[in-house]
Amino acid sequence: PTGDRYNVSRLPFSEVTAQDLNYFEQVVPGRVVTDKEVLKSHNIDWLRTVRGNGKVLLKPRNTKEVSEILRYCNGRNLAVTPQGGNTGLVGGSVPVFDEIIISTALMDQVISFDNVSGALVCQAGCILELLNQYLERQGYTMPLDLGAKGSCHIGGNLATNAGGLRLLRYGSLRGSVLGLEAVLPDGSILNCLNSLRKDNTGYDLKQLFIGSEGTLGLISAVSILCPRKPNSVNVALLGCESFSRVLQVFTMCRDHLGEILSACEFFDAACMKVVKKHLKLSNPLPANNFYVLIETSGSSAYHDEEKLNNFLSKALDTSLITSGTVATDQSKIMSLWALRERITEALAHDGYVYKYDLSMPVEKLYELVEETRIRLGTAAKTVVGYGHLGDGNLHLNVTAESHSDTLMTALEPFVYEWTAMHKGSISAEHGLGFKKKDHIHYSKSREAVNLMQKIKRMLDPKGIMNPYKTIPSSE
Ligand code: FAD
Ligand code: MLT
Numbered sequence: 001p002t003g004d005r006y007n008v009s010r011l012p013f014s015e016v017t018a019q020d021l022n023y024f025e026q027v028v029p030g031r032v033v034t035d036k037e038v039l040k041s042h043n044i045d046w047l048r049t050v051r052g053n054g055k056v057l058l059k060p061r062n063t064k065e066v067s068e069i070l071r072y073c074n075g076r077n078l079a080v081t082p083q084g085g086n087t088g089l090v091g092g093s094v095p096v097f098d099e100i101i102i103s104t105a106l107m108d109q110v111i112s113f114d115n116v117s118g119a120l121v122c123q124a125g126c127i128l129e130l131l132n133q134y135l136e137r138q139g140y141t142m143p144l145d146l147g148a149k150g151s152c153h154i155g156g157n158l159a160t161n162a163g164g165l166r167l168l169r170y171g172s173l174r175g176s177v178l179g180l181e182a183v184l185p186d187g188s189i190l191n192c193l194n195s196l197r198k199d200n201t202g203y204d205l206k207q208l209f210i211g212s213e214g215t216l217g218l219i220s221a222v223s224i225l226c227p228r229k230p231n232s233v234n235v236a237l238l239g240c241e242s243f244s245r246v247l248q249v250f251t252m253c254r255d256h257l258g259e260i261l262s263a264c265e266f267f268d269a270a271c272m273k274v275v276k277k278h279l280k281l282s283n284p285l286p287a288n289n290f291y292v293l294i295e296t297s298g299s300s301a302y303h304d305e306e307k308l309n310n311f312l313s314k315a316l317d318t319s320l321i322t323s324g325t326v327a328t329d330q331s332k333i334m335s336l337w338a339l340r341e342r343i344t345e346a347l348a349h350d351g352y353v354y355k356y357d358l359s360m361p362v363e364k365l366y367e368l369v370e371e372t373r374i375r376l377g378t379a380a381k382t383v384v385g386y387g388h389l390g391d392g393n394l395h396l397n398v399t400a401e402s403h404s405d406t407l408m409t410a411l412e413p414f415v416y417e418w419t420a421m422h423k424g425s426i427s428a429e430h431g432l433g434f435k436k437k438d439h440i441h442y443s444k445s446r447e448a449v450n451l452m453q454k455i456k457r458m459l460d461p462k463g464i465m466n467p468y469k470t471i472p473s474s475e
């Protein structure tokens, strides 16, 4: 069905035969899934907007098994889709046609943790939240956090180069990842799994796999540098009248909170409405047009609270904020974070979601939401804007009762053209996957796309790794 809506044709890959299944059964005994019911959830994405027709799901436990699977599939010209927690938002994690799904669900072991350097080495299928819990027991934390933490795998996080809620503090995964191991489409194992902080010996090959969305190889293990768990965490939720005040709050909090600022997120009144309506969360503040969530993380509770309180009184005195609430205990911190983190989930309950993930100069962020709202009028059910203010990353989301070509035509290419006009990126952190690959030209030059296609052909000459995704096929 996905192929029809998006007008894609199946490439001439082989189809899985009984003989192939026999082979897989030898490589991953008892872990070859062909049950249609079980396959259903692996063939549909988290947003329930794209659906594939994969007939086989393989669950390797280790790198060697992945290698044997890929070597065989390459030889037989069978296409594959790597799948982690299947929480991706651009349709990259499910087959488009009958690609074989290779799940990392059973590759969930921590290999080592160095509690002096903070280097964690683990298999790709470890769930982000479980890794975080493991580290917290040892006084460390993961350098990334996102709403999907309970399901997403660290391999999937690397494959999408996920950003998330802690990027402002710890930077992109491109900086935190020390090494990785990947299985290439021909089954060979690329071992770049070192844990060194510094290593300038030749090209940094791991970067090629970070953000490659399963199109160049399957990431089988990861080495990642983890920071100490902060001793003191505070969260404040602030209400603002206008987006220009939101921007001033951002500037003021960087000024006043500097080194302890660990997150700065924003969302609009329409987001608050959907989390209240669909998830029954309550707003601790009087109604506002915009909300800013600020988190501080530091080593001294007294020092951090004093700084935060000074900032808040200044923001109130200068009327930058109309109201605010601060949380220092864990349960209130979590309930404030839920208002921001669970917007994605609330929108999924609201209807069919048209999701845009854009980065652009921060002062432009909300203009696009306002223009989109006017442009769509009553054709849309809800138009919301939220995102990672500190990273200049807007999530513009539109919901409607169901998918409609008319709404789609009103949104695209408008949203992409607007973003390109302001020198933004049409995918800040979610990747291109299946849904956005043909829009890459709004953000990358022809030369850059050509080079990507050459790299893809070199590593995957038969094109078996996650076909129809990320890079437009070369004409
Ligand atoms: P999947 O969805 O299974 O796969 C994603 C892509 O990676 C696919 O193309 C797949 O083929 C490939 N892949 C998966 N595993 C591997 C592997 N081992 N080797 C090679 N390729 C692989 N993203 C953000 O950046 N920031 C956020 O704040 C954020 N919040 C989210 C909140 C919610 C509620 C949800 C549902 C999603 C959110 N995301 C966010 C999207 C994000 O991309 C994913 O949550 C996450 O990074 C994907 O991990 P996964 O294991 O689910 O990967
Ligand atoms: C977020 O920031 O909440 C995530 O990127 C998910 C989304 O965009 O909805």
Ligand code: ZN
Pocket: 164, 387, 388, 395, 429
């Ligand atoms: Zn996000």
